[in-house]
Amino acid sequence: MPKVLSQSQIDYFHEYGYCAPIDVMSEEEAHALKLRVEAAEAAHPEELGPTNRNNAHLAYTCIDEVAHHPVIVGAVSDLIGEDIVLYGTVLFFKEPKSAGFVSWHQDATYMGIEPHTFITPWLALTPSNPELGCIKAIPGSHKDGIRTHDDTFGEDNILTRGQTVADVNEAEAVDLILRPGQMSIHHARTVHGSMPNQGDERRMGIALQAYMGPDSRQTIGEHLVQVVQGCEDGGDFSVLPRPDADRDESGLAARAQANANWAEILYAGASKVRAY
Numbered sequence: 001m002p003k004v005l006s007q008s009q010i011d012y013f014h015e016y017g018y019c020a021p022i023d024v025m026s027e028e029e030a031h032a033l034k035l036r037v038e039a040a041e042a043a044h045p046e047e048l049g050p051t052n053r054n055n056a057h058l059a060y061t062c063i064d065e066v067a068h069h070p071v072i073v074g075a076v077s078d079l080i081g082e083d084i085v086l087y088g089t090v091l092f093f094k095e096p097k098s099a100g101f102v103s104w105h106q107d108a109t110y111m112g113i114e115p116h117t118f119i120t121p122w123l124a125l126t127p128s129n130p131e132l133g134c135i136k137a138i139p140g141s142h143k144d145g146i147r148t149h150d151d152t153f154g155e156d157n158i159l160t161r162g163q164t165v166a167d168v169n170e171a172e173a174v175d176l177i178l179r180p181g182q183m184s185i186h187h188a189r190t191v192h193g194s195m196p197n198q199g200d201e202r203r204m205g206i207a208l209q210a211y212m213g214p215d216s217r218q219t220i221g222e223h224l225v226q227v228v229q230g231c232e233d234g235g236d237f238s239v240l241p242r243p244d245a246d247r248d249e250s251g252l253a254a255r256a257q258a259n260a261n262w263a264e265i266l267y268a269g270a271s272k273v274r275a276y
């Protein structure tokens with residue numbers, strides 16, 4: 001019996017490689033969360049600015065609560081089963097009228113995780129629509145295996161390498177439009193990207209990238225994860241703690257360790273390394 005998703009949402013995800021919108025919390029709750037995230041950004045800009053937005057869930061309770069939110073975890077278990085670990089998180093924030101974009105890519109390409117059965121929920125803290133540069137996905141693209149990606153290192157490209165699938169038929173793309181408090185979920189191999197924010201407000205989303213089963217393994221670096229649910233029998237991973245308080249010592253150390261590990265994995269074989 002599914003916990004959060006309807007059977008038609010589950011079937012849609014398997015057929016098209018994404019599902020949206022999914023209600024997680026009310027707009028009021030999402031707004032309160034946005035204010036907490038923005039207060040943390042204002043207090044620690046060097047730790048949450050554009051070049052340091054990975055794995056904040058390990059050190060900031062407002063992001064940790066999202067990573068372990070019962071509705072998000074329930075929807076994830078409807079898709080991948082009861083035993084769940086979380087690999088990492090990314091804050092995807094776009095400022096009003098800014099050039100930052102995300103090129104067409106498949107998450108599984110550089111993450112080093114096998115098998116490619118992991119999934120990424122993306123929770124909107126603000127509206128996310130075409131004007132503000134919402135995620136766009138190519139339906140059914142998760143079924144075709146990994147496509148060739150070129151590393152562009154484009155200045156305004158938010159991705160580490162500016163990795164880009166070249167021959168995407170953009171006419172097929174679907175906008176994943178969300179109100180604050182809703183999420184989308186996409187498959188590890190779904191081709192997706194997003195355009196610049198042309199609007200007058202920030203577009204803020206938290207990507208839980210990604211939830212996976214304990215049978216997953218890291219083929220490039222160390223497999224560091226948080227246990228979200230189940231997994232008593234362990235797996236091929238080292239477990240990172242949840243923070244007890246904002247920026248507690250063990251949380252900051254866990255985040256530094258996870259970020260260093262990600263840099264090693266995401267830039268493996270790259271011709272350049274950026275600051276994130």
Ligand SMILES: O=C(O)CCC(=O)C(=O)O
Nearest residue numbers: 092102122135194205207
């Ligand atoms: O936030 C965006 O615009 C893109 C997000 C993304 O690529 C992802 O969550 O995998």
